[in-house]
Amino acid sequence: MAKIKITQIKSVIDRSERQKKTIEALGLKKINQSVEVEATPAIIGMVRKVNHLVAIEAI
Numbered sequence: 001m002a003k004i005k006i007t008q009i010k011s012v013i014d015r016s017e018r019q020k021k022t023i024e025a026l027g028l029k030k031i032n033q034s035v036e037v038e039a040t041p042a043i044i045g046m047v048r049k050v051n052h053l054v055a056i057e058a059i
Contacts, residue, residue, distance in 0.1 A: 003059040007034040
């Protein structure tokens, strides 16, 4: 599997609890924090749910 870099670019304030938990499950805690993860179908589905809050780069 390929790796992707996920960076949180927007705040989770005033977002639904589901979106907050998805961001947390991706390993993000604050704005401009990045994580590198394997691009599994589960991770890609999570990113799609919060794509307006994150930026994605292929590594």
